[in-house]
Amino acid sequence: MRVAVDAMGGDHAPEEVIHGSLGYAAEHPEDDLILVGDTARIGSIAGSALPAPNVSIVHASQVVEMHEHPAMALREKKDASILVATDLIRRGEADAVVTAGHTGAGMAAAVLRLGRLPGVDRPALAVQMITESGPFVFLDIGANPDSTGVNLYQYAEMGALFAEKVLGVDHPRVALLSIGEEKGKGDARIVEATELLDRSDLRFIGNVEGKDLVKHMADVVVCDAVVGNVVIKFFEGLSTFIFDLIETEFRRPPRGPLAYALMKPGVARIRKVFDYERFGGSPLLGVKGTVIITHGRARRRMVGFAIGVGAASARARIPDLIAETFQREPTDRGDEAAASAAAGEPIDGTVGR
């Protein structure tokens, strides 16, 4: 697969993004990487690692900065690396794009340049959510607020395809994130989505609650963008808060450092559970192309994993499978789908991570 990497996007770009890409390319001769960004800087950072048989460079002179308003930035910066990279998909010169840059800009570029898949009312941004027994697919974490029940149902179909074809989960269990365990309990859109999911071919298991998110009760968990975005950022905030408190105690002399020395293997085991770098490839599902967004703070290892998710998604032809699903089952979605599609606005893309 040909994976275009936004070499300039991210807190540690371009250095970490480039090294992550070159590392991936060296380990995966079956894939071709296209580094998109300032040619001179890329060359100087890559050093003797380039030329490489499966790495090419495409020049882009601009970059969307983290503090910018994405839609405005994309209008003004026609040569932004994320736009140039996304255009490679549009022109058939790449199979996937991976970015650690501005999440909103990445999503907006995808919607503006690639567009939604036929039958998809709204794209959704998914993450791989950490549990002790491996990740599950969690979406939407911020592509589109004000979702309807039809949107949630579509997120479920798209998330299930990703879980099955990319994460390798056989017949994935699908759940709605809601306010109570009882199936059908929730707000109006959850009630509507429950009806659609009950009628679908998906393995729908009903609701999960906030406390269940650390468990592996479902392989795909669906919610509105506000809920998902709050959850994923709260996950980061709360886990960091707790681990920082513990670290402070481990650093407190005289007994902390001694305790830490004793606990080192245990700390390593806990770190392994919370190894979010491994799950850092977040697909934007529902657009005409494979778009993978990774964390702004991604370093080379995480960039490598994200590229792997991009290559695997492209290889599995996820966008094609999504389009086929919604072309096959248009009647399942009810009349609301058309209305929702008509009212569907493009992502305004001011969600940052």
Added chain:
Amino acid sequence: MRVAVDAMGGDHAPEEVIHGSLGYAAEHPEDDLILVGDTARIGSIAGSALPAPNVSIVHASQVVEMHEHPAMALREKKDASILVATDLIRRGEADAVVTAGHTGAGMAAAVLRLGRLPGVDRPALAVQMITESGPFVFLDIGANPDSTGVNLYQYAEMGALFAEKVLGVDHPRVALLSIGEEKGKGDARIVEATELLDRSDLRFIGNVEGKDLVKHMADVVVCDAVVGNVVIKFFEGLSTFIFDLIETEFRRPPRGPLAYALMKPGVARIRKVFDYERFGGSPLLGVKGTVIITHGRARRRMVGFAIGVGAASARARIPDLIAETFQREPTDRGDEAAASAAAGEPIDGTVGR
């Protein structure tokens, strides 16, 4: 203040609830406690602690169990302790009710027997959310899904009154929980609430995000019930998950127990930060009376704190202040308020904790 305690509700009721109540009564001769439940069982559990000058008993022969559907249970169990306790407020025989029983049943009893305050479209359940520098008020965590911007605005007014008059926060900062930091960014109801809050007298600071919930960026944080409920349950699930992982390592011989011995003071400091028992009094704001709901797993210490919140809320006349606020500022709420009030359904009360 006269505080009616649902002696039969909760995982550790009646024993822990009764002991918590008696402990509070002994330390607070200025307040009167009314234990509502099975007279014989209360007497036998209290033992020599009764009679006490400021404790009385009101008989109730039934209890709503945690697994029951609250609305149905309340219809069938006319002598349920939570109904009898709530009726004491209605008849002017108590100033507050405190329950560790079924959250949905407690809320439904309040709405059915006390009703909403004039001007309040929908009640909201608030919690005191933990941060390193003390709690902030977080609502709605589950009273009413499908909230409107007007509802969110009203939650903000009610939460601010509670923060100021009960928690003693001077001129509390109010924020909306949303998908982005930028003020006004969010879904339709957040946008609507932003406009109402901008026009209000509240100290509105805009949006906070999920990652900010562990910080003390605002004194009152407002969101829809689904978001709030997912967050509060995820807080419990994720923190338990992390602390369980750590405990497992501390128990792992041979080095774990030794490290634990060294870290004991540190663990105690961390436990103090996460001392949710101290913040376990959650007010249902917007009904005609002071209703405090505490955790189903509350033990005597937490019950005592919840009773304290009930007495303080009643002493501060929170329901009266809320009614005065909305009678004073009816025009601030826009035309949607009337429509929303007309459409306002009572709490269906299937939210459990």
